Amino acid sequence: MDFDWSDDNRRYRARVRHFLEQELPAEWPEIARHGPGSKEQTEFSLDFCPKLAEAGFLVPHWPEALGGANGTAWEHLILGEEMWAVGEPRGGQYMNVNWIGPTLMRYGSEAQKDRYLPPMAAGKAIWCQGFSEPNAGSDLASLRTRAERDGDHYVINGTKIWTSYASLAETCFLLVRTGPLSAGKSAIAILLVPMDTPGIEVRAIPSLVGHGDIHEVFFTDVRVPVSTRLGEEGQAWEIINYSLTNERVGIPRYAMSSRVLGHIVADLKRQDRFNDGVVRMRAGEAAAACEAARLLVYRLVDMRARGQTPGPDASLARVATVAADNAVLDFALDFLPEFTTGNVYPEYLAHHERAIVAGIASGATEIQLNLIAQRHLELPRGPR
Amino acid sequence: MYFEPNEDMTALLSGLEQIALGEGTEWEPSGDWSRQVWSHTLDRTLDENGYYDAGAEESLGAIAAAAMIWRLSRLSVNIEAAASAMLRPALGEDLPRPIAVMTDRRGGAVRFLPMAKAVLRIDDDGVHAALLSDGDVRELPTINAYPMGEIVNDALEWRRLDADAGRIRDLWRIAVAAELAGAMRGGLDAVIAHVKDREQFGRPLGAFQGVQHRLAMASARLEPTYWLTLKAAQELDSADAAIALGYTASISTQIVYDLHQFMGAMGLTLEHPLHRWTYRLRHLRSELGGASTNLQLAADRLWRNA
Numbered sequence: 001m002d003f004d005w006s007d008d009n010r011r012y013r014a015r016v017r018h019f020l021e022q023e024l025p026a027e028w029p030e031i032a033r034h035g036p037g038s039k040e041q042t043e044f045s046l047d048f049c050p051k052l053a054e055a056g057f058l059v060p061h062w063p064e065a066l067g068g069a070n071g072t073a074w075e076h077l078i079l080g081e082e083m084w085a086v087g088e089p090r091g092g093q094y095m096n097v098n099w100i101g102p103t104l105m106r107y108g109s110e111a112q113k114d115r116y117l118p119p120m121a122a123g124k125a126i127w128c129q130g131f132s133e134p135n136a137g138s139d140l141a142s143l144r145t146r147a148e149r150d151g152d153h154y155v156i157n158g159t160k161i162w163t164s165y166a167s168l169a170e171t172c173f174l175l176v177r178t179g180p181l182s183a184g185k186s187a188i189a190i191l192l193v194p195m196d197t198p199g200i201e202v203r204a205i206p207s208l209v210g211h212g213d214i215h216e217v218f219f220t221d222v223r224v225p226v227s228t229r230l231g232e233e234g235q236a237w238e239i240i241n242y243s244l245t246n247e248r249v250g251i252p253r254y255a256m257s258s259r260v261l262g263h264i265v266a267d268l269k270r271q272d273r274f275n276d277g278v279v280r281m282r283a284g285e286a287a288a289a290c291e292a293a294r295l296l297v298y299r300l301v302d303m304r305a306r307g308q309t310p311g312p313d314a315s316l317a318r319v320a321t322v323a324a325d326n327a328v329l330d331f332a333l334d335f336l337p338e339f340t341t342g343n344v345y346p347e348y349l350a351h352h353e354r355a356i357v358a359g360i361a362s363g364a365t366e367i368q369l370n371l372i373a374q375r376h377l378e379l380p381r382g383p384r
Numbered sequence: 385m386y387f388e389p390n391e392d393m394t395a396l397l398s399g400l401e402q403i404a405l406g407e408g409t410e411w412e413p414s415g416d417w418s419r420q421v422w423s424h425t426l427d428r429t430l431d432e433n434g435y436y437d438a439g440a441e442e443s444l445g446a447i448a449a450a451a452m453i454w455r456l457s458r459l460s461v462n463i464e465a466a467a468s469a470m471l472r473p474a475l476g477e478d479l480p481r482p483i484a485v486m487t488d489r490r491g492g493a494v495r496f497l498p499m500a501k502a503v504l505r506i507d508d509d510g511v512h513a514a515l516l517s518d519g520d521v522r523e524l525p526t527i528n529a530y531p532m533g534e535i536v537n538d539a540l541e542w543r544r545l546d547a548d549a550g551r552i553r554d555l556w557r558i559a560v561a562a563e564l565a566g567a568m569r570g571g572l573d574a575v576i577a578h579v580k581d582r583e584q585f586g587r588p589l590g591a592f593q594g595v596q597h598r599l600a601m602a603s604a605r606l607e608p609t610y611w612l613t614l615k616a617a618q619e620l621d622s623a624d625a626a627i628a629l630g631y632t633a634s635i636s637t638q639i640v641y642d643l644h645q646f647m648g649a650m651g652l653t654l655e656h657p658l659h660r661w662t663y664r665l666r667h668l669r670s671e672l673g674g675a676s677t678n679l680q681l682a683a684d685r686l687w688r689n690a
Contacts (some may be wrong), residue, residue: 002386003614190456288679291627303387306386323605368495368600370597380588384592
């Protein structure tokens, strides 16, 4: 075992950090205040991600033939940590590089790879994820948006909701039902739907988490060719599991929490309030929660680096990451009341809002607890 | 950065696993439903096979010692492993064992003293050791799952050791964190087995979501303790040591509460061994100042002088 970074990894982190210090504009903190899912940040990503791509910091973990550098799993993690530590300037494009791209590489047709991977690798693609529906949130397998086969087309009707980035996205990674509801997971397919297809309407939902972050997306007789399907009908659940495991590993949110905690401590020291033993104890508690989350995520990366597929370990890491977000938030609310007032501390406001999202997005904490109970502790299933 | 043990540590832990699952380590109802069972067989086997000295090996070190302590603490039977495996190799002293450890205090009840052959004292004056003979120690009654005692010989001969007290105290933090983490895991494993087996309302307790979520949360809180402890043992960094002990101690009370809750009335008896882990955890939480002191120390190490 070795919990220290290699010299190569240290140098890589220094390079990423130097790039961000040089390239992030002065107004970045104010843009980042709106949060990684905001319209402001997603628009910013269209300027910034091409620069990342140019410098080799967008998809270094992708294969060389697809614009990457065959980077290691650890370099991918370091990149994610540094991006999150500064507030995620990749905006919604983090999804592309972390899981949509790798999912297309594994399951996509040659035409799909040719069409979608180059713009992602260049930092010019915005995607949205059409998963949740008004009556299918945590119970994703009960989704009802239908795709009826009509010759060599599908005709899509239904509604997706709480969809991030939809107003700016060119393509939707859409889950649809191709058979009866009673067929459950086995009658679900994935379609890669251009968002300018007639019949798609996007409405922003006012939300707590940044402006223009989440949307409702209506599909009315939307016709797309069968060639937009990713994999086979009925293969969607396998593909989603692959994607979600990548997504759950892919967001090192504890890096943002850690950074915010460091800023809070610096503020408290400036105000001469860090001499209080209670304050320091609680700072230590928040730091320990961040460290706990960090090590569980590192363990997943280590598994991936050794060619293993993380199982319920990803859920353990997610729960720990949420705990870290909240430990930092609790600390801030107790000892830095100005944390949530005014616009003095943009990164605090962003963290404050993101802490609410932490336990909900990409699989609610309770779903993670179900997975831990069943797959990690191997407890018997209850009635469904 | 890699989380797999090296070849030597894999061999060590594999051997330890065989011993840990061997004769004399499994809980069995004892005639007097005792609150603690000292496993002479296990202790002797480990001693004779050099396990307590493994931490002195270059390819093993403190990280292997921490992993061993964690594994042994999962057992319901009791042995003195933490000081022997973590501190003795670091001190380079061939102290007779079992070893009792006193930190930052001169009196009061100390675990393992009644059977200890040596006692270590770690405080601001440095690290001192004394050999114990009959009559030096008085056993004290206790509800804890450790034999407790106090030194009654005021003329005990303390010998100052050539050791950095700060480093030895950090190693002791790591060792206690490993004991806490292992004992919680041992208790959790016992309760998981129970809720899979025990049926109420026509199904196993473990099939109720109210039970599942609390055990899953306990598991999620517990999982980092092993890694925090091993990382601290490898890095030998003061902040890491304080975080490992502070975090691990801070979650122990809630986890103990939940474990007993899901054992129901069986968890109130001395018939089931859960109490042995519980009353070790109760004691360990108080070692080295408890959770709050160590979390505050972590913040001091991270930020006070930064």
